[in-house]
Amino acid sequence: MRKVLVTGSAGFIGFHLARLLLEQGFDVVGYDAITDYYDVNLKRRRHAMLHQSPRFRAIEARLEDFAQLHSLFADERPDVVVHLAAQAGVRYSLENPRSYLESNLVGTFNVMECAREFAVGHLLMASTSSVYGANTEMPYSEHHKTDHPLTFYAATKKANEAMGHSYAHLWNLPTTMFRFFTVYGPWGRPDMALFKFVKGILEGTPIDIYNNGEMFRDFTYVADLVKGIRLLIDAVPVRPEDPAAIPAWDTLSPAAPWRVVNIGNSDKVRLADFVDAIEAECGRPAIRNYMEIQKGDVPATWADATQLFELTGYKPTTDIREGVRHFVTWYRDYFNV
Numbered sequence: 001m002r003k004v005l006v007t008g009s010a011g012f013i014g015f016h017l018a019r020l021l022l023e024q025g026f027d028v029v030g031y032d033a034i035t036d037y038y039d040v041n042l043k044r045r046r047h048a049m050l051h052q053s054p055r056f057r058a059i060e061a062r063l064e065d066f067a068q069l070h071s072l073f074a075d076e077r078p079d080v081v082v083h084l085a086a087q088a089g090v091r092y093s094l095e096n097p098r099s100y101l102e103s104n105l106v107g108t109f110n111v112m113e114c115a116r117e118f119a120v121g122h123l124l125m126a127s128t129s130s131v132y133g134a135n136t137e138m139p140y141s142e143h144h145k146t147d148h149p150l151t152f153y154a155a156t157k158k159a160n161e162a163m164g165h166s167y168a169h170l171w172n173l174p175t176t177m178f179r180f181f182t183v184y185g186p187w188g189r190p191d192m193a194l195f196k197f198v199k200g201i202l203e204g205t206p207i208d209i210y211n212n213g214e215m216f217r218d219f220t221y222v223a224d225l226v227k228g229i230r231l232l233i234d235a236v237p238v239r240p241e242d243p244a245a246i247p248a249w250d251t252l253s254p255a256a257p258w259r260v261v262n263i264g265n266s267d268k269v270r271l272a273d274f275v276d277a278i279e280a281e282c283g284r285p286a287i288r289n290y291m292e293i294q295k296g297d298v299p300a301t302w303a304d305a306t307q308l309f310e311l312t313g314y315k316p317t318t319d320i321r322e323g324v325r326h327f328v329t330w331y332r333d334y335f336n337v
């Protein structure tokens with residue numbers, strides 16, 4: 001399995017994953033529409049860095065453009081597909097739900113259709129911890145029900161998990177779904193808290209802290225996350241011959257080569273403590289604008305990452321202080337501040 005198609009290769013996680021795969025000698029084909037959900041220069045800079053490797057090439061197109069996606073699969077015949085392109089973001093899904101419908105449902109369907117037709121060896125697709133929605137039992141285990149999404153974003157990702165299961169079953173297409181937990185790190189997304197907080201602190205403008213700082217997140221450092229993805233590429237699910245023999249920790253479907261895996265740090269950090277760590281790294285205090293919890297937000301996320309460890313022997317370890325330090329160093333360098 002030497003050629004990997006990464007959708008969303010100009011995105012935050014796609015860029016880090018592509019870089020890791022290139023370092024490890026894979027051929028990487030990128031696919032990204034460079035959407036204007038946030039600063040396209042950041043996306044172009046990420047792609048430009050990947051293009052420094054002769055083993056990287058990329059197409060700029062939308063997932064909804066089936067002809068374009070299909071011809072890329074026909075030309076490249078990837079062994080593995082890691083599908084990360086999506087309309088991301090919890091809050092924006094209240095403003096523009098249609099973009100989630102188009103990118104996440106139509107787009108993901110097109111990826112699955114091509115993966116089926118070209119008999120990809122392993123399809124891995126991004127879901128989110130947001131699918132745990134209104135659940136209160138913590139840490140969140142993949143064995144818990146996820147029937148109560150609180151945002152349309154989460155609903156599209158939950159649908160992706162079910163869509164993936166049907167194709168895995170019908171076409172024997174090995175499929176792994178990931179649930180990511182608040183990923184952060186250098187080259188991060190401008191719509192996410194860390195980016196906004198560092199910007200506000202360095203510019204001396206107020207930062208909005210939701211639920212008066214009584215929010216908890218299982219922050220996952222991006223290098224840890226992509227290491228987990230890389231290891232899961234090799235953990236190809238196989239349709240079980242004896243469903244009764246599936247270990248208790250495993251979410252392998254009894255009916256299909258399909259499983260869903262949390263990738264999180266298994267540590268929940270209080271938002272107020274997160275801000276303290278950022279202030280310490282920036283060397284300046286934040287102007288804190290405490291606010292109510294936002295519509296659709298959940299007060300806490302916390303991953304049970306047992307299954308990731310059982311499958312790969314790997315556990316994310318980067319401590320929040322260290323991760324924040326790497327981000328602030330990158331931010332200062334990137335923006336020259």
Ligand SMILES: NC(=O)c1ccc[n+]([C@@H]2O[C@H](COP(=O)([O-])OP(=O)(O)OC[C@H]3O[C@@H](n4cnc5c(N)ncnc54)[C@H](O)[C@@H]3O)[C@@H](O)[C@H]2O)c1
Nearest residue numbers: 008010011012013033034035062063085086103126180183
């Ligand atoms: N960052 C997180 O904390 C987090 C948490 C949970 C899940 N996820 C999921 O992980 C994946 C990657 O997230 P990210 O943080 O790198 O986001 P990102 O927005 O930085 O990357 C997504 C990329 O997909 C591209 N894209 C969007 N719609 C497209 C379309 N219709 N056709 C082609 N390209 C399109 C965008 O241009 C972007 O470069 C997404 O599926 C997201 O939902 C992320």
